[in-house]
Amino acid sequence: MAARSRLPVTALLGTNMFFSGVTYAATLPYASLVGVDTLSLSPGWFATVMAIGSVLGTLVSLTLGYVSDKLPDRRLLVLITALSGVLAHGMIYAWPTQWSFTLAMALVMPIAGACYSQCFAYIRVYYVRHDPARADFMVTALRTVFTIAWIVVPPIAGWIAAEFSIFNVYLVSSLSHAAVGGIFALLMADRTTAVRMEPPQRAEGTSLLSSLALPLGTLAGLLGLVVMTAAMRILTFTVPLFIVTDLGGTVTDVGLYAGITAAxxxxxxxxxxxxxxxxxxxxxxxxxxxxxxxFIGLASLLTSLTMFYWLLLLNGLGTAALMSINIPYIQDAIKGRVGLSTSLMDVVAIAANLLGAMAFGLLTTGGNYRFTLMVGAGVAVFGAAIMAGGNWRRLGSRAVARA
Structure with a gap:
């Protein structure tokens, strides 16, 4: 059994996940409002920026995931990615221009985006080493703390954006990235919190690629997750503009939408x-x-903001499943390689961002947000069909631990 730390590690990791949630909850609902509505980027330019960031983010995430399984101290990667978040969102706050937004989101945030999965990789390995019977539970519990940030922060961020400046939400995110970095810097001061999981040894004569191979069902599942998450990204990019333009709401309503969904x-x-x-x-x-x-299909038909709020019951249920069950599903993808498997969370998210951004750019050129949502609903059905089609033997069955 690994030596115990004198630090309150669980409390620190819980605090870390809360601030990690703040980095997303304070900014993600407002990305399209900042880029398109405030900085006057065309939908095509905004989509291109997000797409470039997604491609680079995929490469960064896979590289860091592979490296993290070999490093004696994976905490350093969390610190580096957190500091990148400080820089990226700090740039947008300090210099609110089209080019600062472009540089931050396309070049710096691809590094910062890996912070989320690197945190979860550390959490999984830490509890496997210190309390293996509760490792999966702790991953789920700390993901719930992440969700709490989404309950608390969006309404506050919406109020800040409405009363002061919408760019202040990026200051909140930058400071939260700094808090994540500070927590891991504190953990790095205690040698007992340095954990590593040895990757499995390859059999003699086998290649590296063979040890990283994914079953066809898992590949189909990951592809299905990409497509379903892309539908959520279409929703995320489109709904703020839909609320403001089609439903007669304000940026405060955008914050309420995100907060109610998280609650x-x-x-x-x-x-x-x-x-x-x-x-x-x-x-x-x-x-x-x-x-x-x-949810997306019904929302596209609405004219009332009140009815939209009632529909958020469906949004919360679907989002909860796609954002929580996906974690243990993905972490089991490659046996014995927690860091690399967890980095696939970023690959799924980044690929979904790329697809979602491209769809947003193409579909909203004429400003028809209802049609964009209708297409998003179809994308979600397609993703569900891929997941189900590739794993039809497991539909309706009990979960079985993967080898």
Missing amino acids: IEAPCMLLLAYLTTLWSKETLLSAAGLVMAL
Whole structure:
């Protein structure tokens, strides 16, 4: 058993995940409003910026994931990615121009974006070493803390954006990245919190690629997750503009939308944790895609902001599944390589950002946000079909631990 730290590690990791959640919750609902509405980027330019960042982010995430399984101290990678977040969002706040937004989102945020998965890789390895029976539980519990940030922060960020400046949300995110970096700098001061999981040894005569191979069902599942998450990105980019232009709302309403969704997510995650004991992850993730499709499709037909808020029950349930069950699903993808497997979370997210940004740029050129949402609903159905089609033997079955 590894030596115990005198630091309150669980409390620090919980605080870390809260601030990690703040970095997303303070900025993600406002990205298209800042880029398109405030800085006057064309939808095509905004989409290109997000697409470039997604491509670079994929390369960075895979590289860091592979390296993290070989480093004696993976905490350093978290610190580096957190400081990149300080720089990227600090640039947008300090110099709110089209070019600072472009440079930050296309070149610096691809590094910062890996912070989320590197945090979870460290969490998984730490608890596997110190309390293996509770490792999966702690991953889920700390993901719930991340969700709490989404409950608390978006309404506050919306108020800040409305009363002061929308660019202040990037200051909040930059300071939160600094908090994440500070927590891991404190952990690095204690040698007992340095953890490493040895990757499996390759059999003699086998290649490196063979040890990293993914079963076809897993590949289909990952592709399905990419497509379903892309539908969520289309929703994320489009809904703020849809609320403001089609439903007559304000930036405060955008914050309420994100906060209400997160508030619904938290209890749904507890329900989903129970449902994973009854049905396979593939079943639940496929169902989540259909729930998201129903929400996005119905939202595209609305003219009332009040009715939109009621529909957020569906959004919270679908989002909870796609953002919580996906973590243990992805971490089991490559046996014995937690860092590399967890980096696939970033690959899924980044590929989804790329697809979502491209779709947003193409579909919103004429300013028709309703049609964009309708297409997003179709994308969600397609992703669910890929997940289900590639894993049809596991649909409706109980979860089985992967070898």
